[in-house]
Amino acid sequence: MIQKASSVHKALDEAVCVKSPIKIHEAMRYSLLAGGKRVRPALCLAACELVGGDESNAMPAACAVEMIHTMSLIHDDLPCMDNDDLRRGKPTNHIVFGEDVAVLAGDSLLAFAFEHIATATSGVSSSRIVAAVGELAKSIGAEGLVAGQVVDISSTGQSDVGLDQLEFIHIHKTAALLEAAVVLGAILGGGSDEEVEKLRKYARQVGLLFQVVDDILDVTKSSQELGKTAGKDLATDKATYPKLMGLEKSREFAEKLNKEAKEQLSGFDLEKAAPLIALADYIANRQN
Amino acid sequence: MIQKASSVHKALDEAVCVKSPIKIHEAMRYSLLAGGKRVRPALCLAACELVGGDESNAMPAACAVEMIHTMSLIHDDLPCMDNDDLRRGKPTNHIVFGEDVAVLAGDSLLAFAFEHIATATSGVSSSRIVAAVGELAKSIGAEGLVAGQVVDISSTGQSDVGLDQLEFIHIHKTAALLEAAVVLGAILGGGSDEEVEKLRKYARQVGLLFQVVDDILDVTKSSQELGKTAGKDLATDKATYPKLMGLEKSREFAEKLNKEAKEQLSGFDLEKAAPLIALADYIANRQN
Numbered sequence: 026m027i028q029k030a031s032s033v034h035k036a037l038d039e040a041v042c043v044k045s046p047i048k049i050h051e052a053m054r055y056s057l058l059a060g061g062k063r064v065r066p067a068l069c070l071a072a073c074e075l076v077g078g079d080e081s082n083a084m085p086a087a088c089a090v091e092m093i094h095t096m097s098l099i100h101d102d103l104p105c106m107d108n109d110d111l112r113r114g115k116p117t118n119h120i121v122f123g124e125d126v127a128v129l130a131g132d133s134l135l136a137f138a139f140e141h142i143a144t145a146t147s148g149v150s151s152s153r154i155v156a157a158v159g160e161l162a163k164s165i166g167a168e169g170l171v172a173g174q175v176v177d178i179s180s181t182g183q184s185d186v187g188l189d190q191l192e193f194i195h196i197h198k199t200a201a202l203l204e205a206a207v208v209l210g211a212i213l214g215g216g217s218d219e220e221v222e223k224l225r226k227y228a229r230q231v232g233l234l235f236q237v238v239d240d241i242l243d244v245t246k247s248s249q250e251l252g253k254t255a256g257k258d259l260a261t262d263k264a265t266y267p268k269l270m271g272l273e274k275s276r277e278f279a280e281k282l283n284k285e286a287k288e289q290l291s292g293f294d295l296e297k298a299a300p301l302i303a304l305a306d307y308i309a310n311r312q313n
Numbered sequence: 314m315i316q317k318a319s320s321v322h323k324a325l326d327e328a329v330c331v332k333s334p335i336k337i338h339e340a341m342r343y344s345l346l347a348g349g350k351r352v353r354p355a356l357c358l359a360a361c362e363l364v365g366g367d368e369s370n371a372m373p374a375a376c377a378v379e380m381i382h383t384m385s386l387i388h389d390d391l392p393c394m395d396n397d398d399l400r401r402g403k404p405t406n407h408i409v410f411g412e413d414v415a416v417l418a419g420d421s422l423l424a425f426a427f428e429h430i431a432t433a434t435s436g437v438s439s440s441r442i443v444a445a446v447g448e449l450a451k452s453i454g455a456e457g458l459v460a461g462q463v464v465d466i467s468s469t470g471q472s473d474v475g476l477d478q479l480e481f482i483h484i485h486k487t488a489a490l491l492e493a494a495v496v497l498g499a500i501l502g503g504g505s506d507e508e509v510e511k512l513r514k515y516a517r518q519v520g521l522l523f524q525v526v527d528d529i530l531d532v533t534k535s536s537q538e539l540g541k542t543a544g545k546d547l548a549t550d551k552a553t554y555p556k557l558m559g560l561e562k563s564r565e566f567a568e569k570l571n572k573e574a575k576e577q578l579s580g581f582d583l584e585k586a587a588p589l590i591a592l593a594d595y596i597a598n599r600q601n
Contacts, residue, residue: 045460046455046467048463048467049460049463050455053455096420100416100417100420104393105392105393105411105412105413105416106413126463128388128391128394128416129388129459132384132420132423132453132459133453133454136450136453137450137455139427139449140446140447140454143443143444143447143450144447144451151442151443152439154443155431155439155442155443156431158427158428158430158431159427159428159432161427162426162427163424163428163432165421166425167334167341167421167425169424171337171417171420171421172333172337175337175414175417178413179334
């Protein structure tokens with residue numbers, strides 16, 4: 026995980042370098058290279074290797090997924106959205122560069138993600154690259170990440186948000202991109218349709234797990250421990266798993282999701298599947 | 314032109330339909346189907362047909378280019394950017410749907426453009442689709458549209474903006490996407506490398522022409538005639554061609570660009586090139 030994070034960081038650093046116009050590239054790099062756990066790229070690379078591909082086949086896609094994730098954080102933090110001024114322990118993009126540049130930095134990362142997959146992917150057939158572009162794009166738009174954001178915004182402050190609606194938000198806002206990360210890795214690594222679909226199911230469980238854990242951490246950790254504003258869900262009266270089912274039941278639900286995710290890997294060579302098993306455990310047990 | 318505009322409108326209407334979550338799809342459709350001249354899609358389809366392709370090969374790309382254009386207008390109109398409340402004769406997206414949804418509608422259109430090219434293009438090899446994705450993405454990001462926006466923002470109010478800087482802004486902010494429209498059409502229509510490059514040069518001249526005419530219209534037409542806030546460049550003391558070289562010289566420059574653009578088409582069958590010649594004239598002579 027740590028080794029993957031460091032090679033992903035290096036690849037991101039090289040993909041988005043400082044050039045003219047300086048300010049926009051600096052804004053993109055500021056958030057892209059601010060650290061982060063690089064969970065999505067790690068999932069992408071591990072899925073690629075599990076189906077027999079080489080890490081290099083999926084590295085541009087792994088970077089692209091992280092660019093999309095970063096874009097969503099930058100736009101999410103804007104004053105007209107969550108209005109957050111702390112992210113990964115640093116001032117958010119619009120605090121440093123201004124709202125206008127933050128909007129554009131997000132747009133630019135979104136576009137560049139596709140440019141990077143299309144122009145930097147090597148050793149993969151064009152038809153697989155086209156499939157990867159389609160999968161990634163779908164995970165972002167009005168049937169993916171954005172759908173989750175929109176329903177999230179409209180439910181904040183609502184007192185009657187149920188588990189179904191909460192799951193809709195999380196599956197779209199968080200799990201869709203995690204799913205894309207895994208599916209892109211499997212496609213670009215040369216996986217069969219059957220392998221891709223098994224890994225998609227693994228990713229869906231892991232994606233929901235990621236968000237359940239996020240909700241738990243929000244109520245149990247400090248801002249300093251998280252590197253972002255803690256207790257925010259409670260303060261904004263947001264629907265979360267701990268709020269709807271209590272802390273203990275949320276933890277049990279997380280354990281169940283982790284178990285089910287790993288079960289999807291049973292058809293694969295256990296040794297080769299070890300990194301994806303470890304990633305599910307990492308996501309389940311993370312402390313920030 | 315009118316026939317193309319109507320088939321593009323129909324294709325856009327079908328591509329982005331009303332579904333759950335309703336609000337975000339309505340916001341996307343509101344700006345996408347608000348009219349507009351559909352110049353970019355018309356250029357894309359005409360370039361496709363000029364190199365021997367069928368309109369259907371490039372229709373998803375033509376729609377994608379219009380989605381990107383619409384996204385850039387929605388984000389450009391935001392309070393933190395140009396803060397405009399009138400566009401194509403109607404209230405801007407954020408006025409109707411709120412700033413948060415407007416940001417997300419733009420993001421969603423940007424992502425969907427790539428999904429649409431990747432999943433709806435037919436009768437074209439995957440390698441050409443990958444090339445099209447790369448070209449389109451590059452025209453949007455920090456070396457394309459966004460670069461133009463960023464330099465535009467930082468020059469507003471500056472008193473020493475020269476012609477070079479103005480041309481940089483326009484080539485990136487306007488011409489890059491027009492170029493992508495033509496180049497995508499040529500690639501997806503099966504054009505040779507040589508044909509693609511000739512059409513790229515045509516598009517660059519036409520793109521700059523488009524913006525010079527825009528600048529002229531801003532100082533010579535009323536808001537009602539334009540369907541957007543007129544005289545805005547003057548009010549914000551923005552660098553424009555009329556401001557830097559005077560109205561008469563701007564008109565001469567526009568004529569020169571139109572002539573040079575058409576010259577790039579000399580190697581093609583004149584009859585087949587007629588639509589692109591007509592489009593250059595249309596852009597040169599438009600009144601809104």
